Amino acid sequence: MSAVIESHHDDHHHGPAKGFSRWLYTTNHKDIGSLYLWFSFIMLFVGGAMAMVIRAELFEPGSQIVSPEFYNQMVTNHGLIMVFGVIMPAFVGLANWMIPMQIGAPDMALPRLNNLSFWILPAAFGVLLSTFLMEGGAPNFGWTFYAPLSTEYAPPTVTFFIFSVHIMGASSIMGSINIITTILNMRAPGMTLMKMPLFVWSWLITAYLLIAVMPVLAGAVTMMLMDIHFGTSFFNAAGGGDPVLFQHVFWFFGHPEVYIMILPAFGIISHIIETFSRKPIFGYSSMVYAIASIALLSFVVWAHHMFTVGMPIAGELFFMYSTMLIAIPTGVKVFNWLSTMFRGSLTFETPMLFAIAFVALFTIGGLSGLMLAIAPADFQYHDTYFVVAHFHYVLVPGALFSIVAAVYYWLPKWTGYMYDEVLGKTHFWLSFISVNLTFFPMHFVGLAGMPRRIPDYAMQFADYNMIVSVGAFLFGLSQLLFLFNVLKCVYYGKSATAEVWEGAKGKGLEWTVDSPAPYHTFETSPDLTKPQTNS
Amino acid sequence: MIFRTFLFALPFMSLSVFAGWDDINMSPGATALGQEIFGLHMTIFWICFAIGVAVLGAMAFILFRYRKKEGVEAAKFDDSTFLEFTWTILFALILIGMSIPATITMIRAYDDTEGDINILITGHQWKWQYEYIEDEVSFFSNLSTSLDERNNLAPKGENYLLEVDEHLVIPTGARIRFLITANDVIHSWWVPDFAIKQDAIPGFVNTGWTQVNEPGIFRGQCTELCGQYHGYMPIVVEAVSPEEYKEFIIQKKEAKLQQAALTEKLWTAEELMAMGEGVYQKNCVACHQVNGEGLAPVFPALAGSDIVMNDKARQIEILMEGVQGAAMQSYAEQLTEVEIAAVITYTKRSWGNDVNGNGEIVAPKEILDYKTNKL
Amino acid sequence: MSSESSYYVPASSRLPIFMALSLLLFVYGAGYTINDLGKEDSYSHWILISSFLMMWGTMFFWFSEVIKENDSGMYSDQLNTSFVHGMSWFIFSEVMFFFAFFLALGYVRIFAVPWLGGEGEKGITNILWPGFEASWPLMETPDNERFPGAHHNMSIPHISKIHTWLPFWNTLCLVTSSGTIALAEAALKKDNRKAFKLWMVVTLTLGYIFVVLQSVEYYEAYAHMGLTLGAGIYGTTFFLMTGFHGFHVCLGAIILTIMTIRGFRGAFSEHDHFGLAAGSWYWHFVDVVWILLVLVVYVF
Ligand code: HEA
Ligand code: HEA
Ligand code: CUA
Numbered sequence A: 001m002s003a004v005i006e007s008h009h010d011d012h013h014h015g016p017a018k019g020f021s022r023w024l025y026t027t028n029h030k031d032i033g034s035l036y037l038w039f040s041f042i043m044l045f046v047g048g049a050m051a052m053v054i055r056a057e058l059f060e061p062g063s064q065i066v067s068p069e070f071y072n073q074m075v076t077n078h079g080l081i082m083v084f085g086v087i088m089p090a091f092v093g094l095a096n097w098m099i100p101m102q103i104g105a106p107d108m109a110l111p112r113l114n115n116l117s118f119w120i121l122p123a124a125f126g127v128l129l130s131t132f133l134m135e136g137g138a139p140n141f142g143w144t145f146y147a148p149l150s151t152e153y154a155p156p157t158v159t160f161f162i163f164s165v166h167i168m169g170a171s172s173i174m175g176s177i178n179i180i181t182t183i184l185n186m187r188a189p190g191m192t193l194m195k196m197p198l199f200v201w202s203w204l205i206t207a208y209l210l211i212a213v214m215p216v217l218a219g220a221v222t223m224m225l226m227d228i229h230f231g232t233s234f235f236n237a238a239g240g241g242d243p244v245l246f247q248h249v250f251w252f253f254g255h256p257e258v259y260i261m262i263l264p265a266f267g268i269i270s271h272i273i274e275t276f277s278r279k280p281i282f283g284y285s286s287m288v289y290a291i292a293s294i295a296l297l298s299f300v301v302w303a304h305h306m307f308t309v310g311m312p313i314a315g316e317l318f319f320m321y322s323t324m325l326i327a328i329p330t331g332v333k334v335f336n337w338l339s340t341m342f343r344g345s346l347t348f349e350t351p352m353l354f355a356i357a358f359v360a361l362f363t364i365g366g367l368s369g370l371m372l373a374i375a376p377a378d379f380q381y382h383d384t385y386f387v388v389a390h391f392h393y394v395l396v397p398g399a400l401f402s403i404v405a406a407v408y409y410w411l412p413k414w415t416g417y418m419y420d421e422v423l424g425k426t427h428f429w430l431s432f433i434s435v436n437l438t439f440f441p442m443h444f445v446g447l448a449g450m451p452r453r454i455p456d457y458a459m460q461f462a463d464y465n466m467i468v469s470v471g472a473f474l475f476g477l478s479q480l481l482f483l484f485n486v487l488k489c490v491y492y493g494k495s496a497t498a499e500v501w502e503g504a505k506g507k508g509l510e511w512t513v514d515s516p517a518p519y520h521t522f523e524t525s526p527d528l529t530k531p532q533t534n535s
Numbered sequence B: 001m002i003f004r005t006f007l008f009a010l011p012f013m014s015l016s017v018f019a020g021w022d023d024i025n026m027s028p029g030a031t032a033l034g035q036e037i038f039g040l041h042m043t044i045f046w047i048c049f050a051i052g053v054a055v056l057g058a059m060a061f062i063l064f065r066y067r068k069k070e071g072v073e074a075a076k077f078d079d080s081t082f083l084e085f086t087w088t089i090l091f092a093l094i095l096i097g098m099s100i101p102a103t104i105t106m107i108r109a110y111d112d113t114e115g116d117i118n119i120l121i122t123g124h125q126w127k128w129q130y131e132y133i134e135d136e137v138s139f140f141s142n143l144s145t146s147l148d149e150r151n152n153l154a155p156k157g158e159n160y161l162l163e164v165d166e167h168l169v170i171p172t173g174a175r176i177r178f179l180i181t182a183n184d185v186i187h188s189w190w191v192p193d194f195a196i197k198q199d200a201i202p203g204f205v206n207t208g209w210t211q212v213n214e215p216g217i218f219r220g221q222c223t224e225l226c227g228q229y230h231g232y233m234p235i236v237v238e239a240v241s242p243e244e245y246k247e248f249i250i251q252k253k254e255a256k257l258q259q260a261a262l263t264e265k266l267w268t269a270e271e272l273m274a275m276g277e278g279v280y281q282k283n284c285v286a287c288h289q290v291n292g293e294g295l296a297p298v299f300p301a302l303a304g305s306d307i308v309m310n311d312k313a314r315q316i317e318i319l320m321e322g323v324q325g326a327a328m329q330s331y332a333e334q335l336t337e338v339e340i341a342a343v344i345t346y347t348k349r350s351w352g353n354d355v356n357g358n359g360e361i362v363a364p365k366e367i368l369d370y371k372t373n374k375l
Numbered sequence C: 001m002s003s004e005s006s007y008y009v010p011a012s013s014r015l016p017i018f019m020a021l022s023l024l025l026f027v028y029g030a031g032y033t034i035n036d037l038g039k040e041d042s043y044s045h046w047i048l049i050s051s052f053l054m055m056w057g058t059m060f061f062w063f064s065e066v067i068k069e070n071d072s073g074m075y076s077d078q079l080n081t082s083f084v085h086g087m088s089w090f091i092f093s094e095v096m097f098f099f100a101f102f103l104a105l106g107y108v109r110i111f112a113v114p115w116l117g118g119e120g121e122k123g124i125t126n127i128l129w130p131g132f133e134a135s136w137p138l139m140e141t142p143d144n145e146r147f148p149g150a151h152h153n154m155s156i157p158h159i160s161k162i163h164t165w166l167p168f169w170n171t172l173c174l175v176t177s178s179g180t181i182a183l184a185e186a187a188l189k190k191d192n193r194k195a196f197k198l199w200m201v202v203t204l205t206l207g208y209i210f211v212v213l214q215s216v217e218y219y220e221a222y223a224h225m226g227l228t229l230g231a232g233i234y235g236t237t238f239f240l241m242t243g244f245h246g247f248h249v250c251l252g253a254i255i256l257t258i259m260t261i262r263g264f265r266g267a268f269s270e271h272d273h274f275g276l277a278a279g280s281w282y283w284h285f286v287d288v289v290w291i292l293l294v295l296v297v298y299v300f
């Protein structure tokens, strides 16, 4: 790139500093993106190991390997880590890597803040994990930490839990401010909003959601802190408060949170599908409007998690209808993906395989979500494994697969090397089969009446739980292939071309730069008002 | 290759839906409401199933038909307002179709007129309390599956984890209204056959109702995470004929009178110990453990506890009042005077706690005195 | 002002990692301090204090660095726009933080308290609290032994006694100061430095008067009105809402104090005064929250 900028630090142009301090002090969006991605990868193994403990305990009826108390700690931390430590950081990492490249910006808008946003995350999770070693044990009240189990009846470590949630929130808020600012202020000339790649769009809206709801979560944990240590009565009927108030505040955050975990995936999947269909995305503008309406609707559906708390009937009906409405924009997206593939010229490289599995299995998860939205039926589904099946379908073959797909899709661009396609496909097929083996039977045990968050269960659930556990171990082991493939790509991969994929032609700025992308991709933004040439 | 997978995946999914219906589907319901909700569930399920098959089928077709072929270029189109408009409308119509039966069922489920019989259900960590408001009968219902079964030391019975010492007995044919609340944390009272799942919220009262027409036994569980033994607080409801129900209430009332008489009786240390052990196994081991060692740091050891060994008055107070803000609750209502006296005696004389060697016992009378003094 | 035409991307920086470390220290410090409350021989508060020192130290260096970079003309217009976006979204996040508490208050007043008192769809709850009646401000709680309720409340008195009502003066101070800071900014834009300094000082004075009055009000509440954090949901919401607001006023006042000092030392120009502008937006935000708060906490 031309037009070298005046700089007071000479390492600015050559690339990264050497040694470990590079990662501590870096302000480079790519470095920070990699940090986020590695952090989330490590947390996937930590949270996944907890899931393995859960599945081992549930392998057979009867007490197996852990005490009920420790089981609850496992479930709680599994949920917290997967949500706040895996999916969210991975998406932020992808945003860091891709957004500046896709919009032609020199870097993120506020680079030092960007570094801070990342580095407080290990701090927050370090604190959370260290509670396992403290007196009273780790948090054991579920990732939704309903009061008063999480206040009056919580172990003393809840104080550290509260502060670590504050820190995670701060990280997300700062990260999102950075992303929004980058998108709104740093686009290359000529890239109007309605010409932005869909991944950028999805993140613009996600970041808005994050800034809107993370502070509400901070408020919720602050109220808990006050109730526990300073004698207030937000969640205590004896003083005029209400435990259900906690749930309202939590889910006001929590529901938008689950869309925070899927909207960026929608962006990723759109890119991958258009690339491997060798066709432009179908219905670009309706995709944008769909994401926006999902985000807006997500603010008024929160109480669908609370159909059984005894809301007035008007509330039940309102939240039922509003939740059902979300199926419309989501359906629009699914149909647009199908139409993009329709009359395309499809090839099935690993990213595409994961993307296809995403569309199929996310649809299954979405449809079970729609069943949950039917309030009177949810009286039966609520807090059973049917819910667990629903959210793992949208989160594992949903959010997690989209991240895996994104890594395979952009890895050659990041590293300059191709991953091993055979290994990638093996990874896909093993994951695809085992993920269904793990989470599909959960629908059955849920309907048959198995509650969530129990370490032991009645005899009639035994068979399916064993299948689930076997599936889970297999799925866990398959992810080792993923790790291996990434490492192999980094160290022994074959060089990749700038365009990487045949179908990537004209599919975004990132494919116009070298693979690996230079340390500073665009020191001045490309001018898109002039006709583009592919390098 | 993709196509083959979906061919393979679809029947796998649908087949398992048809296999062994009972184990894998919702309870068809033992009450009118239960049946109605089951019907609603099936309606919604088939709609979703059909959508799923349509979407996945279309996808499988596209993946197969439009895979890359030599000499075939991809089409270039990238939108169609007509199509998008059509399917948006289509989705909306489907949703309206679903919401109509849902709304009707919802309104029926919320019918909250007074019942013939009102039962106050209170969730405690980790047991249910049932109080027949009109008859002033009240009792607790604890899990009765043995620890050996749970620890795989004995074969597991048919109703493993779903059996309790005291059933909630209701008459057939009557409209029963449940008033549901909790004493400590949130629990949730769920009996699938009645399609009642109501959260029990400390300080608030939720309602639910049922009317069972055939006698039978119905099992359910607590469905809101309520601490370590959340998985161990099942619900068993027994529907009996109105005559048997009357008999049951009379028995309960008599038992209450008998208890009062027992309190007056003079008890020997051995009798108290024998009874105390039973009470301890049932009510206290969950926290203070069989060997009295407790579970540090939350549940204190009773073995070697200063209070247990030397401070009788305080121990009575703890059992009667509970400890504010800790899991230790009041047993004043759950246990009779005799049982409380017995369990205190038991803790004072077990695990080497009897250091003073004076064989101190606590008589039921003392508990009664505590109660009367408080009034 | 910007001499750069390209976007300035700082080279690697040690500041953020120090900030992250101080936050880590803060979590352990605050956690242990709070858990050890009431224990005599606890040292945890020293961890907390050192985390604050580290945090403030880092912030000091961070801001000086930014100011230095700006003064040496490394910031382009585009980068200043980034700051504007950043600050606006930050304020939006603060708005949402307060929203959580407004939501809580609304829920309690519209649903929870009436239900407990036997009104509305879940009025049957009252069987658990015989004798409890719903009212607002809630002076008698459902369980007066645990949460003793307040003896007096802070509601607005009869209009003729309005001058004895502290929130009235507080509102006056804060609303006026929102105006005066606007005047200060306007003066700066016209390069009238004297007026600028004057209005800054007036703003600050009003801000500090607010803080003092608020402390007096808290003292009164605790000492004479039986209104405490533990008094039940009225005390709870009262202190938490006014408390977090007060905390933000203090933050705003600190920011503005620094800006004033910088102003006196000759910083800012007609076109380049982002720090001041940001402080002033923050101040307006604090003011708007106060007005909403007066309405729902004191008046209605
Ligand atoms: C990525 C995360 C994610 C996503 C995207 C969703 C998506 C949806 N969820 Fe889910 N949900 C969770 C994560 C997510 N959920 C989690 C984590 C929980 C549990 C939290 C806890 O308690 O721990 C949960 C729980 C949960 C509940 C509460 C259940 C209970 O506890 O009782 C409900 C109830 O309404 C619900 C509904 C929905 C709906 C309607 C959607 C919709 O957005 C789905 C829309 C998609 C489709 C409908 C499919 C595609 C559409 C078509 C093919 C078009 C045609 C279809 C029709 C016209 C019907 N979810
Ligand atoms: C994005 C989020 C996410 C992801 C990816 C997962 C992934 C998995 N989850 Fe989880 N889950 C949640 C979010 C998520 N989950 C949430 C929010 C809850 C609710 C918590 C609550 O109730 O509070 C929950 C709850 C939950 C439960 C219910 C527990 C209960 O209610 O009692 C179960 C039970 O099976 C489960 C299983 C699994 C399994 C097997 C995986 C697997 O996909 C994990 C696979 C990954 C690995 C295994 C790691 C990689 C490999 C290794 C570490 C190598 C070693 C492997 C072996 C030794 C085999 N999860
Ligand atoms: Cu009681 Cu779960």
Ligand SMILES: [Cu+2]
Binding pocket: A254, A255, A258, A301, A302, A304, A305
């Ligand atoms: Cu939701």
